Amino acid sequence: MKVIAHIHNDFPTKFGIPRQAGLVEELRAEIVFTQEYRNPEALRGIEGFSHLWLIWEFSAARRDTWSPTVRPPRLGGNTRMGVFATRSPFRPNPLGLSCVRLTAVRETEQGTVLEVAGADLMDGTPIYDIKPYIPYSDCHPEASGGFTDTADDFLLHVSDPASLLEQIPEPRRSALTGVLSHDPRPSYQNDPERVYGMAFGGYDVRFRVSGHVLTIVELVKSS
Amino acid sequence: MKVIAHIHNDFPTKFGIPRQAGLVEELRAEIVFTQEYRNPEALRGIEGFSHLWLIWEFSAARRDTWSPTVRPPRLGGNTRMGVFATRSPFRPNPLGLSCVRLTAVRETEQGTVLEVAGADLMDGTPIYDIKPYIPYSDCHPEASGGFTDTADDFLLHVSDPASLLEQIPEPRRSALTGVLSHDPRPSYQNDPERVYGMAFGGYDVRFRVSGHVLTIVELVKSS
Numbered sequence: 001m002k003v004i005a006h007i008h009n010d011f012p013t014k015f016g017i018p019r020q021a022g023l024v025e026e027l028r029a030e031i032v033f034t035q036e037y038r039n040p041e042a043l044r045g046i047e048g049f050s051h052l053w054l055i056w057e058f059s060a061a062r063r064d065t066w067s068p069t070v071r072p073p074r075l076g077g078n079t080r081m082g083v084f085a086t087r088s089p090f091r092p093n094p095l096g097l098s099c100v101r102l103t104a105v106r107e108t109e110q111g112t113v114l115e116v117a118g119a120d121l122m123d124g125t126p127i128y129d130i131k132p133y134i135p136y137s138d139c140h141p142e143a144s145g146g147f148t149d150t151a152d153d154f155l156l157h158v159s160d161p162a163s164l165l166e167q168i169p170e171p172r173r174s175a176l177t178g179v180l181s182h183d184p185r186p187s188y189q190n191d192p193e194r195v196y197g198m199a200f201g202g203y204d205v206r207f208r209v210s211g212h213v214l215t216i217v218e219l220v221k222s223s
Numbered sequence: 224m225k226v227i228a229h230i231h232n233d234f235p236t237k238f239g240i241p242r243q244a245g246l247v248e249e250l251r252a253e254i255v256f257t258q259e260y261r262n263p264e265a266l267r268g269i270e271g272f273s274h275l276w277l278i279w280e281f282s283a284a285r286r287d288t289w290s291p292t293v294r295p296p297r298l299g300g301n302t303r304m305g306v307f308a309t310r311s312p313f314r315p316n317p318l319g320l321s322c323v324r325l326t327a328v329r330e331t332e333q334g335t336v337l338e339v340a341g342a343d344l345m346d347g348t349p350i351y352d353i354k355p356y357i358p359y360s361d362c363h364p365e366a367s368g369g370f371t372d373t374a375d376d377f378l379l380h381v382s383d384p385a386s387l388l389e390q391i392p393e394p395r396r397s398a399l400t401g402v403l404s405h406d407p408r409p410s411y412q413n414d415p416e417r418v419y420g421m422a423f424g425g426y427d428v429r430f431r432v433s434g435h436v437l438t439i440v441e442l443v444k445s446s
Contacts, residue, residue, distance in 0.1 A: 001224065001316050002315050002316055004315050004316070020357060020359070020360040021360055022359075022360050022363075023359075023360070037315060039291045040305075041291035041292050041305055042291035042292070042305045042306050042307050043305040043307055043308060044291075044292060044303065044304055044305035044308060045304040045305055045308035045309075045369055045370055046305055046307055046308040046369070047369075048308070048367065048368075048369030048370060048372075049308065049366075049367060049368060049369040050363075050365070050366045050367040051363050051366045053320060055278065055316075055318055055320065066260075068262045068264035068265035068267075069264050069265070069267060080267065081267055081268040082263075082264055082265045082266040082267035082268055082269055083265050084265050084266055084269055084352075084353040084354070084355075085266060085267060085268035085269040085271070085272065085355055086268075086354075086355065087354055087355065087357065091352060092225050092227050092260060092352070093224050093225055093227070093278075093351045093352050095278055095351060095352050097276060097278065097320070097352075097354055099360065099361055099363065128316045128318060129307075129314060129315070129316050129318050129320075130307040131307070131309075131310055131320055132307075132308055132309065132310065132368070132369055132371070133363060133366050133368070134243060134310065134368050134371050135363070135364070135366045135367075135368045135371075135372075136243070136245075136246075136368065136371065137243035137244055137245050137246070137322065138322055138361070138363075138366075139362050139363055139364055139366060140245075140273075140274050140322065140356060140358070140361075140362055141358070141362055141364055142273070143272075143273045143274045143356050143358045143361075143362065144271065144272060144273040144358075145271075145272060145355070145356070145357050145358045145359065146268055146269070146270075146271030146272040146355055147268055147271060148355070148357050148358075148359065149271075149358075
């Protein structure tokens with residue numbers, strides 16, 4: 001498999017990345033092509049599509065073995081599902097599939113760059129393929145989504161009593177708030193005293209979660 | 224990349240395969256897992272999903288080189304588009320992406336088999352991954368589909384004056400009629416005298432196309 005591009009965004013680690021694409025629309029990312037595939041001709045007509053598919057490598061989840069079942073975070077992390085009934089990164093081939101919104105096609109010193117919204121990839125993730133989203137074939141409003149239909153999506157309220165987030169300029173601030181509202185804690189965790197840390201966009205964000213409220217307790221610029 | 228499964232259906236060759244998944248819903252196929260991945264546990268919960276993604280190898284379109292542009296059949300085959308703005312098989316990594324409808328999960332002598340509808344894969348195609356279709360992340364009714372929105376989709380009328388298709392039992396007959404209505408001719412071709420042949424489900428189908436009418440002229444059981 002050839003790496004055609006890499007994504008660049010505000011997630012230096014896996015921690016906090018939304019569990020599906022499109023959940024946090026405010027998230028912005030850039031797709032930069034590798035030298036061999038840095039050819040504007042290969043993107044001719046792409047601006048006509050509002051959404052793209054990315055097929056990418058779960059590069060932070062490589063494993064030599066596979067397990068037939070996994071425990072989706074959406075089910076609280078204690079219910080086992082078949083790996084092919086989930087989008088878990090731990091699968092026989094570490095292929096990720098994400099639908100992102102195409103917001104701009106820009107000429108830069110790194111060649112033609114695609115700006116996208118809603119990506120659930122870590123910074124630097126290798127991309128194997130980019131395909132247009134074709135509504136007549138890909139859009140199925142009638143589809144039933146198995147356990148993802150019924151599992152509650154507990155959005156947290158983000159509380160920032162000391163107005164720490166104000167030091168982050170928009171639109172990154174909204175993106176971070178969106179990420180936090182989707183509860184970046186690992187599954188199983190439910191200790192209101194525990195302080196979690198998350199790296200995002202050059203900041204270390206520290207927070208507690210009690211019930212449905214996430215409270216920001218510290219925000220430090222990464223060195 | 225590990226081959227987790229193969230698809231089995233009525234297309235022994237590329238000729239006639241609809242150019243996207245879901246265009247001919249009557250098409251039926253079976254997904255049979257390879258020995259290593261033949262484990263019913265890996266499918267636990269999959270029956271709750273109505274649609275699945277298949278990521279597969281364009282095994283009949285392997286090439287050592289890539290071209291930045293391709294000529295989509297939907298544009299008549301004479302307009303060049305960037306490869307990443309199309310779903311063409313001729314791309315840097317030969318990965319296909321298809322959304323199919325899951326119609327049944329069956330226990331067989333070959334292990335648990337998935338029956339699917341609408342697949343645009345050739346018989347025997349290797350599959351790398353199966354993922355559930357998650358409506359909240361994958362379904363975008365507002366999406367604009369670039370050149371696929373505006374290109375006319377010329378459905379042909381299938382004429383069978385000698386009632387040759389009657390020897391094919393349903394539902395395979397409807398599937399074949401659907402395939403033929405999507406115009407299996409290669410792009411550029413427009414010779415009403417020419418007889419085209421196509422293999423489907425154990426038959427050799429021969430037909431002519433004049434204007435918007437496809438006429439079946441011969442139907443022979445394959446030896």
